[in-house]
Amino acid sequence: MSSITNDSEMRQAVDALAAPVQRVLAARFVANVLSLSDDSRLQRVLDTAARPDAGEDELADAYRAAKAAALEAHARCGADGEWIDQAGYFVARAAEAAVAPQIRSYAKGPAWQAAMSARMARTCLAGEADEDTHDQESQAQYRILTEYLTEASNHD
Amino acid sequence: MSAPSVEKGIQFIREQIDAPVASFFSSCVHCGMCAEACLFYGQTGDPRYTPINKVEPMRRIWEREFTLWGRIKGLFGLSRKVTEKDFAEWETLVYDACSLCGRCSLVCPVGNDISGMIRKIREGFSAAGYAPEGLIGATTRAIEIGSPMGVKLPAVQAQIGHLKQDTGLEAPLDQAGAEYMVLLSSMEIMNFPEYMEAVARIMKQAGKTWTISSKAFEATNSGIQIGASDLARELVQRVVDAAEELGVKTVISPECGHAYTAIRWEGPNLIGRAYKFKVQHILEVLDEFRGQGLLKFEGKETAKMTFHDPCQLVRKGGVIKQPRTLLNLVADNFVEMTDHASMNWCCSGGGGVSANERADELKFKAFRQKKSQLDELQVDTLVTACANCRITLEEGLEEYEMDIPVVGLTEMLAEHLVEDKQEEQA
Numbered sequence: 001m002s003s004i005t006n007d008s009e010m011r012q013a014v015d016a017l018a019a020p021v022q023r024v025l026a027a028r029f030v031a032n033v034l035s036l037s038d039d040s041r042l043q044r045v046l047d048t049a050a051r052p053d054a055g056e057d058e059l060a061d062a063y064r065a066a067k068a069a070a071l072e073a074h075a076r077c078g079a080d081g082e083w084i085d086q087a088g089y090f091v092a093r094a095a096e097a098a099v100a101p102q103i104r105s106y107a108k109g110p111a112w113q114a115a116m117s118a119r120m121a122r123t124c125l126a127g128e129a130d131e132d133t134h135d136q137e138s139q140a141q142y143r144i145l146t147e148y149l150t151e152a153s154n155h156d
Numbered sequence: 157m158s159a160p161s162v163e164k165g166i167q168f169i170r171e172q173i174d175a176p177v178a179s180f181f182s183s184c185v186h187c188g189m190c191a192e193a194c195l196f197y198g199q200t201g202d203p204r205y206t207p208i209n210k211v212e213p214m215r216r217i218w219e220r221e222f223t224l225w226g227r228i229k230g231l232f233g234l235s236r237k238v239t240e241k242d243f244a245e246w247e248t249l250v251y252d253a254c255s256l257c258g259r260c261s262l263v264c265p266v267g268n269d270i271s272g273m274i275r276k277i278r279e280g281f282s283a284a285g286y287a288p289e290g291l292i293g294a295t296t297r298a299i300e301i302g303s304p305m306g307v308k309l310p311a312v313q314a315q316i317g318h319l320k321q322d323t324g325l326e327a328p329l330d331q332a333g334a335e336y337m338v339l340l341s342s343m344e345i346m347n348f349p350e351y352m353e354a355v356a357r358i359m360k361q362a363g364k365t366w367t368i369s370s371k372a373f374e375a376t377n378s379g380i381q382i383g384a385s386d387l388a389r390e391l392v393q394r395v396v397d398a399a400e401e402l403g404v405k406t407v408i409s410p411e412c413g414h415a416y417t418a419i420r421w422e423g424p425n426l427i428g429r430a431y432k433f434k435v436q437h438i439l440e441v442l443d444e445f446r447g448q449g450l451l452k453f454e455g456k457e458t459a460k461m462t463f464h465d466p467c468q469l470v471r472k473g474g475v476i477k478q479p480r481t482l483l484n485l486v487a488d489n490f491v492e493m494t495d496h497a498s499m500n501w502c503c504s505g506g507g508g509v510s511a512n513e514r515a516d517e518l519k520f521k522a523f524r525q526k527k528s529q530l531d532e533l534q535v536d537t538l539v540t541a542c543a544n545c546r547i548t549l550e551e552g553l554e555e556y557e558m559d560i561p562v563v564g565l566t567e568m569l570a571e572h573l574v575e576d577k578q579e580e581q582a
Contacts, residue, residue: 007322064559071554075346077544078294078378078511081305086346103459103536103561106486106571116322120349123314134318 004142004149013145014111019102021152023049026098026114028144030091033118033137036125037091039073041065049098059099066096083124090121115141162240165284166217169238172276173218180268181218184208190260190270195502195522196253207260207270210249213238214277240284247286250278252515255522256381256414256507257467262498278383287382288512294378295387302394304378304511305342312340312373315349325356330402331367336441337404337433338368339375339395339419341412343543351411351543354570358442361573362450366408372398375410377418381508388418389426395419399433406434408441411564413468413506413542420473437469438566439541443478446485452574456488459536463490463565464526464549465500466542479541479565486572487539493529501525503540505548523552530560541565 004010014022027049034042048054048062070092075081094117097110107113122137158164190207191197197205208215219226220235229235258271281287294304301308316327328334336359344351359366372394379388399407409416420435436444445451463483469475476497483490495501504522509515526549530538538553538560540546549562 060559067550068554071550074547075305075343076290076511076513077343077505077547078290078304078381078508080293080297081307081342081346083311089347100561104457104563104568104571106455106457108571116350119318119322123318126314134314134321138321 003146006142007138010115010142010145011112013149014115015109017109017111019110020052022109022111023054023098024052025145025148026094026111028148029111029115029118029141030094030098032140032144033087033091033094033121036121037069037073037088039069039088039092041069042092042095045069045095045099049095060101062099063096063101066092066099070096087121087124090117090124093117094121160283160285162243162284165243165280165286166238168283169214169217169277169280170221172279173214173222176269177214177273177276178218178222180270180273181215183266184268185266187265189263189265193259193263195255195257195259195504195525196518199522199524200518204249205253207254207274210246210254211270211273211277213242213246214273214280243281243284243286247281247288248514250274250281251288251291251508251512252518254507255467255502255504255509257502258472259467259499259502262471275380275383279385280383282383288508288514290511290513291378291382291508294511295382295384298374298376298378298391299387302372303342303345303374304376305346307342307345307374309370309373312345312368312370315345315352316368318349319353319356323353323356325353325360327352327356328365328367330370331365332402333404334365334367334402335405336364336366337399337402337407338366339408339410339415340368340373341376341410341415341543342374343376343412343547344410347547348543348564348567350567351564354564354567355438357570357573358445358451358566361452362445364445364450367402367404369395369398369402371401375412375415375419377415378508378511380414380418380422381511385426388422392419392423392426396423396427396431399431404433406436406441407431409435409437411438411541411543411546411566413466413544416473417468437473437475437541439469439475439478439482442482442566442569446482451569453485453569453572454574455572456486457537457568458488460489460491460534461487461537461539462493462530462533462535463496464493464503464538464540464545465497466540466545467500467502467506469541470500471498482565482569483539486569491533491535493533495529501529503545503548504552505544510544510548519548520552520555523548523555526552527556527558530558535560538562539565539568
């Protein structure tokens with residue numbers, strides 16, 4: 001299994017995975033930024049998302065919890081937005097993407113959506129500083145995906 | 157803006173009483189139709205929330221100072237002056253119980269623009285210092301920082317950089333001579349970064365040049381919401397200066413209802429001249445591109461969907477057909493709510509209500525109207541075209557434990573672009 005080194009490879013690899021597999025992978029992407037949120041519900045969401053055999057009801061509960069966490073953490077219209085607080089919002093959105101029902105057939109898959117929100121969460125930490133936390137998270141995601149694909153190919 | 161005072165508030169209200177306002181008060185026939193059309197009255201039954209009652213302090217000033225009968229009554233002590241107590245009592249009626257949705261104005265049988273008068277009376281309340289903390293803070297930040305939510309240019313530049321890094325798409329900054337200048341709302345920058353990606357995808361496929369101005373990227377105008385024309389004017393002027401400096405042909409208002417009203421309809425009146433460029437909502441631009449054959453979509457969603465009409469865009473802005481035409485391009489099962497288009501019901505968070513934490517309880521009561529519309533339809537997805545509506549709808553759905561995802565139309569259309577898929581494969 002060759003390493004994932006850029007977004008194009010990552011996107012291709014992720015899109016080739018079935019939805020339940022994407023969900024498990026998405027959980028790993030979110031786990032990498034989970035420390036940026038102080039919402040304890042999200043760990044339980046990830047526990048469910050990470051299980052390949054999670055049932056429909058469990059996923060529905062996890063989705064509701066993640067959605068509620070995202071709503072509670074969003075920047076209110078007209079409020080003084082704090083980027084550091086906003087990191088928690090994007091972690092919750094990443095978790096929500098991992099377990100969301102796939103209603104729109106043309107929407108991006110759960111793993112890609114979770115990855116993008118996780119990058120945004122990391123970026124929020126940098127705030128207005130010129131630190132490239134976004135790239136750091138991208139690199140971490142390439143590594144997570146490479147490890148995941150290696151594990152999967154070893155199982156086959 | 158000088159220090160607020162009740163005297164100043166009364167003076168500001170007095171200055172708002174022009175010929176249309178005088179004729180509106182003279183012609184009101186007390187039919188009560190505005191009450192039936194009001195979300196806040198309808199969902200609470202509280203007579204204080206009758207739209208025409210919300211402008212009662214203005215009516216009293218008009219009667220007392222601008223009518224013969226009122227002046228005579230005043231001489232005999234038969235009419236009451238507007239006092240600080242009135243400002244305190246009416247503040248929540250003017251700001252918390254009105255989303256400036258304009259439904260009352262639409263149904264008024266004698267054509268009174270009651271919503272417009274509430275917008276005007278807010279000028280007096282703001283000048284008197286009787287405005288919600290949330291709106292005061294947002295307006296202060298908008299003037300001092302350039303964004304009601306304190307979003308600064310480096311944050312926008314960071315998003316532009318990430319867009320390039322993640323997708324290879326460009327969002328050009330300060331490109332003189334571009335055809336379009338795209339405005340963003342702080343809500344999109346902070347909560348929905350996917351909007352910028354959607355615009356970049358669409359512009360690329362349409363083959364149009366576009367830019368974001370570093371001097372005026374913010375679309376929202378809290379001066380309009382709080383009712384402070386001097387501040388609203390300053391915010392509009394920033395956009396006008398940036399657009400004219402860059403020489404763009406069109407300024408695109410984002411998925412934000414009141415931003416569209418501010419820049420498209422109120423803007424030229426505020427600055428006292430016509431623009432040298434055109435202003436369009438993003439959905440107007442998308443529909444124009446569609447009509448010119450510049451956008452190619454593929455696939456249709458089979459999930460049952462409905463469209464929530466943002467009041468400022470649809471009822472007040474007249475952008476009615478475009479969202480429906482666009483939605484039908486990518487949705488096979490699009491259904492309308494009972495009251496839709498110009499007769500839609502507000503999400504309950506417009507006109508600054510969502511920025512006003514004090515109004516939350518009332519906002520959720522008012523949301524019951526939307527809930528009943530959605531209960532009737534039983535849709536799988538709710539589509540809209542305003543970031544503020546989107547968050548308000550999500551909050552309302554959460555409050556009433558309704559599991560319906562809410563999505564922005566521009567973002568959904570971008571998902572269906574043919575070129576989008578081809579590029580990704582490449």
